[in-house]
Structure formats: structure tokens, C-alpha cells
Amino acid sequence: MLTVHQLTKKYKNQLAVEGLSFTIANNQCVALLGPNGSGKTTTLNMLSGLLRPTTGTIQFLGKPDINRLELGYLPQYPAFPPWMTAIEYLHFVGKLSGLAKKKRQQNSEEMLAFVGLEKAKGKRIGGFSGGMKQRLGLAQAMIHEPKLLILDEPVSALDPEGRRDVLEIMQELKKSMAILFSTHVLHDAEQVCDHIVMLKDGRMKWSGSLVDLRHTQQTETFALEVAEKLTEWLPSKSYIRDLRFLSPYAAEITFNHDEGRNLLLADCLKDRFTIVRFEQKSYSLEEAYMEVVNQ
Numbered sequence: 001m002l003t004v005h006q007l008t009k010k011y012k013n014q015l016a017v018e019g020l021s022f023t024i025a026n027n028q029c030v031a032l033l034g035p036n037g038s039g040k041t042t043t044l045n046m047l048s049g050l051l052r053p054t055t056g057t058i059q060f061l062g063k064p065d066i067n068r069l070e071l072g073y074l075p076q077y078p079a080f081p082p083w084m085t086a087i088e089y090l091h092f093v094g095k096l097s098g099l100a101k102k103k104r105q106q107n108s109e110e111m112l113a114f115v116g117l118e119k120a121k122g123k124r125i126g127g128f129s130g131g132m133k134q135r136l137g138l139a140q141a142m143i144h145e146p147k148l149l150i151l152d153e154p155v156s157a158l159d160p161e162g163r164r165d166v167l168e169i170m171q172e173l174k175k176s177m178a179i180l181f182s183t184h185v186l187h188d189a190e191q192v193c194d195h196i197v198m199l200k201d202g203r204m205k206w207s208g209s210l211v212d213l214r215h216t217q218q219t220e221t222f223a224l225e226v227a228e229k230l231t232e233w234l235p236s237k238s239y240i241r242d243l244r245f246l247s248p249y250a251a252e253i254t255f256n257h258d259e260g261r262n263l264l265l266a267d268c269l270k271d272r273f274t275i276v277r278f279e280q281k282s283y284s285l286e287e288a289y290m291e292v293v294n295q
């Protein structure tokens with residue numbers, strides 16, 4: 001649905017995005033993940049047609065220009081007219097999107113119900129909490145039933161409850177449309193997305209699925225824990241390359257060759273050790289992310 005090729009944006013002397021390429025398929029949910037200043041907003045603004053790329057191309061729905069009617073956008077800091085009620089605001093946005101009167105009335109009601117603002121629809125936006133405003137922002141972004149939703153840091157400014165609400169709405173939304181959202185928090189990406197595009201200093205650092213990310217840091221270290229003391233026994237094994245005791249009963253081990261792990265288990269059984277744990281050490285997703293970002 002969306003193909004970005006070698007996208008670059010230069011603000012005067014500042015190169016904000018450089019040579020960025022990625023694709024988004026129908027109904028895919030992609031997180032643009034990166035620290036502050038990595039170029040997320042600049043990228044999303046180019047994709048939503050608010051900024052002109054310095055170089056590079058964007059193909060949306062097979063066309064070389066962005067059809068804004070098929071795109072929903074929620075900026076990082078949305079501004080709402082505080083004097084309007086939620087329903088008045090959605091009617092207004094629906095009108096701007098070219099929806100006929102009946103359709104915009106119907107969609108406004110449906111979207112407000114979808115984001116859980118049904119009861120607040122007649123209230124002025126000025127009295128809304130941050131979480132309510134963000135839910136209204138989502139409703140306005142999807143009022144015209146776009147094929148792609150672009151959300152700039154949709155949960156960053158919210159408290160844990162607001163965060164959970166918005167992430168749950170995104171979970172529902174991704175069943176019917178593609179979503180591209182930016183965040184600097186891996187955990188938020190993990191909640192909803194299928195795919196991650198990692199940015200740092202305007203460049204793509206890495207892209208792939210969460211499963212791929214975890215595998216990038218797969219180690220060859222194994223942890224063994226038994227019920228008996230290992231301190232005398234383990235260092236004598238010739239197939240062990242490196243050894244670090246975690247306690248007299250547990251150690252982290254790397255082997256000289258792949259067969260080493262089978263030899264160790266066979267020795268444990270031969271000497272009647274009671275195995276409590278034997279596993280390959282894995283990095284947490286957060287550790288894998290930090291490793292990739294800092295490479």
C-alpha cells in the first residue's frame with residue numbers, strides 16, 4: 001500500500017532524514033521507533049503530505065502522490081478548538097474530508113462510540129483530559145474511513161491508563177486499516193505492531209518483526225543449574241570454552257563446538273546430577289533494541 005524509497009529531508013543545514021526506504025502492506029501495523037530527534041515526525045509529515053521531501057519517492061496505493069482522502073493523520077500535538085463539543089468537532093472534520101451530511105453524522109456517532117467518548121459527545125473539548133483528547137484525535141483521523149492511519153507519538157503524553165486505552169483502540173483499528181505510528185518506547189510498539197522500522201540520526205538502523213529483533217541478539221551462552229555443587233566438576237570439562245559461576249550450583253557456559261551442550265548433558269546424567277535448568281541465554285527485547293540502536 002505504501003512504498004517509501006530513499007526518502008531524505010534536509011532543513012537548511014540539518015539533515016533530518018536520510019535515505020529512508022520501507023514498505024507497508026494492507027492492514028499491517030508498523031512502528032517507527034527511535035529516540036528523540038531521530039526523524040520520526042519529519043518522516044510522518046512527509047508521508048502525510050505536510051512536508052515536501054528533499055529527495056526520494058513515496059508511492060501510496062500505487063500512485064506517486066499522496067491521496068489525503070485515503071489517509072488519516074493524528075499529529076504529535078493536535079490542537080482542538082476548546083469551545084466546540086466533540087460531536088460538533090467531528091461533524092466539522094467530516095465536512096472538511098468531503099463526507100456528505102448524513103454520512104458524516106453517522107460516522108461521527110460511530111467513531112465517538114468506537115473510541116469510548118459516547119457519553120462526552122455533547123461536552124466542550126476544553127474540559128477534556130489528555131486521554132480523552134487523544135481518543136478524539138483518533139476519531140477525527142479515521143472519520144473518513146482511510147486505508148492508512150498515521151499517528152505521531154499517539155501515546156507518549158498519556159498516563160498508563162490513557163496509554164492502555166489508546167493502544168487497545170489501535171488493536172481494534174488495525175483489523176480494518178494499515179497503521180504507521182511513531183514512538184520512542186519499545187514496549188508500546190510491542191503492544192500493537194507487527195513490524196518495526198528503527199530510526200537513529202535520521203537513518204534506518206534496522207527493520208523487521210519483533211521476533212526477528214529478538215533473534216538478532218541470540219547468544220551462544222547457555223545456563224546450567226543443578227541440585228549439586230558444580231564448582232569442582234565443571235572446570236575440568238574440555239568442551240567448555242568459557243565459564244562463569246552464578247552460584248555453586250549454577251553457571252553460564254559457552255562451548256568449544258555445538259556438540260558441547262550434548263556432551264555436558266550426557267556427563268550430568270552419567271554423574272547423576274539433578275538438572276534444575278538448562279537453557280540458552282536470551283536477551284530481553286529491550287536489551288536487543290538497545291544493542292541495535294547503539295551499534
Ligand SMILES: Nc1ncnc2c1ncn2[C@@H]1O[C@H](COP(=O)(O)OP(=O)(O)OP(=O)(O)O)[C@@H](O)[C@H]1O
Nearest residue numbers: 011014016034035036037038039040041042043184
Ligand atoms: N523545522 C525544522 N527546522 C530545522 N530542523 C528541524 C526542524 N524540524 C525538525 N528538525 C530537526 O530534525 C531532526 C529530526 O527531528 P524530528 O522532529 O523529525 O525527530 P523526532 O524523532 O520526531 O523527535 P521527537 O521524538 O523529539 O519528536 C532533529 O535534529 C530536529 O532538531
